[in-house]
Amino acid sequence: DIQMAQSPSSLSASVGDRVTITCQASQDISSYLTWYQQKPGKAPKLLIHDASILETGVPTRFSGSGSGTDFTFTISRLQPEDIATYYCQQYEDLPLTFGQGTRLEIK
Amino acid sequence: EVQLVESGGGVGQPGGSLRLSCTTSGFTFEDFAMHWVRQAPGKGLEWVSLIFGDGLTTYYADSVKGRFTISRDNRKNSLFLHMTSLQTDDTAFYYCAKTSLSTTRVFDFWGQGTLVTVSS
Numbered sequence: 001d002i003q004m005a006q007s008p009s010s011l012s013a014s015v016g017d018r019v020t021i022t023c024q025a026s027q028d029i030s031s032y033l034t035w036y037q038q039k040p041g042k043a044p045k046l047l048i049h050d051a052s053i054l055e056t057g058v059p060t061r062f063s064g065s066g067s068g069t070d071f072t073f074t075i076s077r078l079q080p081e082d083i084a085t086y087y088c089q090q091y092e093d094l095p096l097t098f099g100q101g102t103r104l105e106i107k
Numbered sequence: 108e109v110q111l112v113e114s115g116g117g118v119g120q121p122g123g124s125l126r127l128s129c130t131t132s133g134f135t136f137e138d139f140a141m142h143w144v145r146q147a148p149g150k151g152l153e154w155v156s157l158i159f160g161d162g163l164t165t166y167y168a169d170s171v172k173g174r175f176t177i178s179r180d181n182r183k184n185s186l187f188l189h190m191t192s193l194q195t196d197d198t199a200f201y202y203c204a205k206t207s208l209s210t211t212r213v214f215d216f217w218g219q220g221t222l223v224t225v226s227s
Contacts, residue, residue: 034213036152043202043217044152055215087152091212095168096142096154 002026002090006099014107019075021102023066023088031067032092038101039084048073080106109133109216111203116221119193123225129186129203129218137161137181140211143188145199146220155201156188159211170196193225 003026013019023033031051036044046055048064051071061076075082083106088099115127129141143155156177157166165177176189186203200222204214 032212036214038152043219044214045217046207046213046215049207049209049213089152091210094157094166094212096157096212098152098154101151 001095002029002093002097004088004090004097004099006088006102008102009100010103010105012105012107013078015078015080017078019078019082019104021073021086021088023071023073023099025069025071025090025092028068029090029092032090033064033066033071034089034091035062035064035073036087036089037082037084038087044087078104078106109205111205111216111218113201113203113218113221116201116223118224118226119190119197120227121193121195121225123193124189124191125193125223127188127190127201127203127221127223131184131186131203131205134205136179136184139208140206141179141186142204142206142214143177143186144202144204144214144217145197145223146202147196147199150199153199157211158186190223193223195225197223198225199223 005024033051035048038044052064085101085103110132112130119125140159158177162179174192178187200220202220203218205216207213207215
């Protein structure tokens with residue numbers, strides 16, 4: 001199975017800050033990586049697929065980059081509504097696997 | 108508008124069975140592979156199972172293989188998960204998820220989830 005190491009597990013930042021989350025795959029997954037946002041009590045929402053392609057309607061302050069084994073998710077200017085847990089997921093191979101999640105809080 | 112609504116969750120006994128359903132609307136159901144993903148309370152996401160649009164090809168996580176069966180009824184736009192030999196580790200919110208057009212492995216819409224609690 002492909003393991004996804006996501007860090008940090010939690011993060012506290014101020015409104016307007018630049019926030020970065022990393023995800024490392026245990027083997028080469030090309031660009032087969034997604035990022036999801038999950039707000040408390042809600043289902044996950046797809047933000048980014050193919051490592052860097054923003055879903056329609058997702059604010060442009062969200063972005064993703066990387067390929068191979070190392071990936072980055074960035075929020076350029078943190079907004080209060082961005083409070084959530086963020087997960088990466090690889091889809092290079094089955095079983096599909098997720099990172100452990102990053103809980104983002106506002107300072 | 109795409110809608111996915113899960114039902115069938117509740118309390119099941121260890122060794123028992125439960126059947127989850129996911130009723131869908133707003134898209135051509137038979138054209139899309141579908142998944143079940145679960146999340147233990149306060150924990151991360153775990154992929155459970157995948158079924159292709161024709162219902163003939165299925166895949167399972169090792170943790171549920173041989174105990175869970177995924178199926179679909181394309182006439183009723185519905186997805187199912189038959190869970191047997193339940194274990195306490197199966198306690199989780201179970202989400203059905205629709206795949207995107209470009210790949211069968213990215214979840215572009217999720218239901219609101221249904222809670223399964225395995226307890227005696």
